[in-house]
Amino acid sequence: MKWKLWGALVLLTTVSFAQQDTKQDSLRVMNRIGYNNASKLTIGGYVQIDYNEPDGAAPGKLDVHRLVMLFGYNFNEKVSFLTEIEFEHVKEVYVEQAFVNYSFNTAFNLRGGLMLVPMGYVNEYHEPPVFYGVERPGLDKYVVPTTWRELGIGATGNLQDLSLRYQAYIFNGFISYKDGEGTLRGVDGLRKGRQKGAESVIHNPNLSFKLDYYGVLGLKVGFAGYFGETQSDDPSVENSTVGVAMIGLNASYRYRSLDFRGQYIYSSLSGTEEYNELTGKDLGSKMDGYYIEAAYDFMPLINRNSNKNLSLFSRYEAYNTHAATAGDLEKNKLYDRTDITFGCDFKIAPGVAVKADYQWRTDAQEGSDRSNLFNAGVGVMF
Numbered sequence: 001m002k003w004k005l006w007g008a009l010v011l012l013t014t015v016s017f018a019q020q021d022t023k024q025d026s027l028r029v030m031n032r033i034g035y036n037n038a039s040k041l042t043i044g045g046y047v048q049i050d051y052n053e054p055d056g057a058a059p060g061k062l063d064v065h066r067l068v069m070l071f072g073y074n075f076n077e078k079v080s081f082l083t084e085i086e087f088e089h090v091k092e093v094y095v096e097q098a099f100v101n102y103s104f105n106t107a108f109n110l111r112g113g114l115m116l117v118p119m120g121y122v123n124e125y126h127e128p129p130v131f132y133g134v135e136r137p138g139l140d141k142y143v144v145p146t147t148w149r150e151l152g153i154g155a156t157g158n159l160q161d162l163s164l165r166y167q168a169y170i171f172n173g174f175i176s177y178k179d180g181e182g183t184l185r186g187v188d189g190l191r192k193g194r195q196k197g198a199e200s201v202i203h204n205p206n207l208s209f210k211l212d213y214y215g216v217l218g219l220k221v222g223f224a225g226y227f228g229e230t231q232s233d234d235p236s237v238e239n240s241t242v243g244v245a246m247i248g249l250n251a252s253y254r255y256r257s258l259d260f261r262g263q264y265i266y267s268s269l270s271g272t273e274e275y276n277e278l279t280g281k282d283l284g285s286k287m288d289g290y291y292i293e294a295a296y297d298f299m300p301l302i303n304r305n306s307n308k309n310l311s312l313f314s315r316y317e318a319y320n321t322h323a324a325t326a327g328d329l330e331k332n333k334l335y336d337r338t339d340i341t342f343g344c345d346f347k348i349a350p351g352v353a354v355k356a357d358y359q360w361r362t363d364a365q366e367g368s369d370r371s372n373l374f375n376a377g378v379g380v381m382f
Contacts (some may be wrong), residue, residue: 003341011143046127046381054371072236095230110152118167118210119224120144128379129353132313139289139319143265145191145243163215173206176230177240182279190289210343239278257297264290273327285326289319309347336364353379
């Protein structure tokens, strides 16, 4: 069944009470909303080095998970270019972003190229020192397929009088059928459908938007939506595409040394029964999830004048890529997952974080052997 952009409204709410921005965090925010500084060339980047050890499954895994280099160039006060080149696990190379921005003024910019899809919090701000914990939340991997970026064109701006930032794009969207096979499946939803700007195909444009409100001191609230239909490298194959609707609301608040964050994601897919019959996959018709998170910075109690940050945090998250299934497909309880994470983030300098946490991980399947996980790592951004 063809998915119309105006044919579905699915509520996604995110309540996010977030960390204090460092100077580097703010620079990256300004880059992503089209801010041009006085310098012609901007160089930045981030790196994430992880150690992961499942209970009862030694030895652990030590990995240079990501190394990303950012380059931005201002041709003049109106035209700028930004790109990020990513190396994953040392051996895999990707282009994470590559777009041109034309700034008419603070309130209106045109942008085109390979860009991040504005959904939730972590997909846009996924640098390791910005989020708590060694690994990104599971919700932002399986329901929002971070790092989610596609080719497109759109407009962004900052309406300062309204304390409102906006983004609106047309993207090429996920690919669901390629080389005679389906790409989407139940365990990780839309993740395998990301085209990432690599010889992407498009015959069904997708709409993406986000609004961010920052008018209350310490509070940030955002609402995002994504609507469209997946792509197929052979559109003549009936039922090789599915409709996608995802919308969201995120917010952040910080009071002194205390942070809270929460997020809820809901995604609805149409045509999954026919798609699964064609491809033999087990794609669910609905995916959802949420997390709530709290953190407290103890450094002011130790040294009020320190520029370091020592935060203990806890996060509870539940996410399900088989929240609903169509036709005769039974829900797989292994895909209904719950993670409880407790850990410590020590920012030894703005943009440099040493992290450790422990995750209690379960799913709804009786007798499941999903193991708990100890994580440690270093995250750097500049």
